[in-house]
Amino acid sequence: MARGQTGEAGRRKANGEGGNAHAGKDELLKYYRDMLLIRRFEERAGQLYGMGLIGGFCHLYIGQEAIAVGVQAIKQDGDQVITGYRDHGHMLACGMDPREVMAELTGRAGGSSKGKGGSMHMFSTEADFYGGHGIVGGQVSLGTGLALANKYRDNGKVSFTYFGDGAANQGQVYESFNMAELWKLPVVYVIENNQYAMGTAIERSSSETRLHKRGVSFGIPGEEVDGMDVLAVKAAAEKAAEHARSGKGPYILEMKTYRYRGHSMSDPAKYRTREEVDEVRKTRDPIDHVEELLEQHGWADEATLKAIDAEVKRIVADAAEFARTSPEPEPSELYTDVYTEVAQ
């Protein structure tokens, strides 16, 4: 079972113990690679932002990689994923092309939304990714609606609906919880509790900080999970998805996690200490964790890891180059995609 570790930056034993949280070599290497891809991608996005190539808001996923990757590990084809504006990691985990994601960040024609959506508004029905939503909490009702569609069609699919500790206080979240349990909708609510709603620490915004208990009054089971441990995330997601898929209704997973960067690029993060961030990076980093597991099993041969690092670097460099050189959208795109044309 998932380890119920509190959010304190306690030293984690890197042994992958507990229930079904085991993984073979190939699996661990894949998680290592997928998380590293997100991290390097985000670092590069931060750099492109600094160069003025990315505009507006840009919310990086660095530190939270284990969640999107761990859930993706058990997601079935056709299960939907929907999240808020800290969405780059989920898109990469869902298998969207890094080029298209980066080019959307730079607002270019090659972007996944042709440059019209930007960092917070990307979608890929092909990758079962339903956004990318900029209004805090909006995706919770929408994701519950995806689950309503699954139930309507009786298709056995599950909606993975992500939101943060900030969104957890929005009213529509509870309207959605109510309907999801009332109608036994197949939705897994994944709360990414990174401890800060923009600059407000959870203790300063939430009367009940144990967010996995937020479903209690609706009868929705919830569980706290170490969101820095990809295997714990995977195990918890598996259990929650099974619950939802079998017709028992929604399930809440509170992923205790941490973002290393500010809320967005323009946030100097003065509301927390450098020491706090360093402590998490040193003791709970999700990528280091997998590296340690690989070492423990004697699977971390240098050549393999170097090859993965090089592959990730190449993918990210290629995505950045594409995003930099892809042309801006044609002016004629201004008036397209406002309406779907109606066949008369």
Next chain:
Amino acid sequence: MTDILMPALSPTMEEGTLAKWHVKPGDTVRSGDVIAEIETDKATMEVEAVDEGVVAEILVPEGSEEVKVNTPIARLQGEGGASAASAPAPVEKPVQATEASAGDPEKQPPETAKTQPEGEGPAPVRPAAEPLKDPELPEGVSLVKVTVRDALRDAMAEEMRRDEAVFLMGEEVAQYQGAYKVSRELLQEFGERRVIDTPITEYGFTGLGVGAAMAGLKPIVEFMTFNFAMQAIDHIINSAAKTLYMSGGQLKTSVVFRGPNGAAARVAAQHSQDYAAWYAHVPGLKVIAPYDAADAKGLLKAAIRDPNPVVFLEHEMMYGQEFDVPEGVDWVLPIGKAKVRREGKDVTIVAYSRMVGLSLKAAEELAAEGIEAEVIDLRTLRPLDHETVVESVKKTNRLVTVEEGWGPMGVGSEVAARVVEHAFDYLDAPPARVCQEDVPLPYAANLEALSLPSVEKIVAAAKAVSYR
């Protein structure tokens, strides 16, 4: 060698102070290491390394002020060939168009088109719409008297029979048979899977409806009245109207938001409001406000079939009124086409929803005094069929608009603006607007009547623009 550039920390930052270096020449840096601190007038932030390698040279010493964004501040010796390949080319960096976007976004021209040099591609234009026409009634089709309420119900039932993806959700739509009985007998025919009673949580259930539409279903979301849809307007606009555009055309939301709109009778300010102008303001939405039963049926069927989000504004005071409706045909009307309800040569009266009835009565009174009014029923408010209005004004040279909503920034304002744009030289008098008075709707019977548009007010406005 890779240049490390002075980063922009916010969309508006153009320069800053390089407060401190955390590395010196010879140090090895790894991705994510803090290498420097930068200050602006708003904040101090740490700069993390993206590229890896050994610091070869510090180009801008710490303490330097007014360092422009994108100035090289240090040079990195890459580790091996891989790093050099991954480094972004420093010199040719941001292409010209994006360099500007490092500045204040508010100062950016909103439309790319305006920044294009002449001759470099055509300016964006909206595609011209094909002329729309109501379908001809086939020979032998009979007309039967049907209430607006039943016409709406029949439209939903027919479309639910036709398309398994269509379902109805809202408060009291199923077991109660509809707060205003518009969904009468739908539960019996289609069952509770497709006729869904929701809790009284407009924001939440509207979000669920739009989410289901994103998954490819075609929900009809009923609001008991549109007053309560204000709780849900975020999903109607931010989630439904904008998603097709924001997704570059990938994600469609085919959903109808419907229910009574406007003033009922003696329910006072919070339950009496015309939202036509609110929704008609928003690109991505279609907005319909029918008057009679045939239009209610034909346009609701069209709305359900439409692949776009449609706001369908009904009127409680019209639900019980009977009109002729074609029987035994698949009656679907074009969205975006106004209808000339009465022809006349002296003054054009433009209205929608219940105000069409008042305008027709006013036209009769005007006729008795020798003024022939042409009455146009807009039927659809977005897209707005101004061509039909403009054609009429070219004939009558006078315009009166009638709406139940408030005047400022209203539907009448928009109609008048379009007429001025397209038929300025034809106008013989300034357009007149008949609207709800600019106050929250009062409860007292006499004040309520004073506040709302009336036949008398329409007659007076028509005479005024006719200088009679």
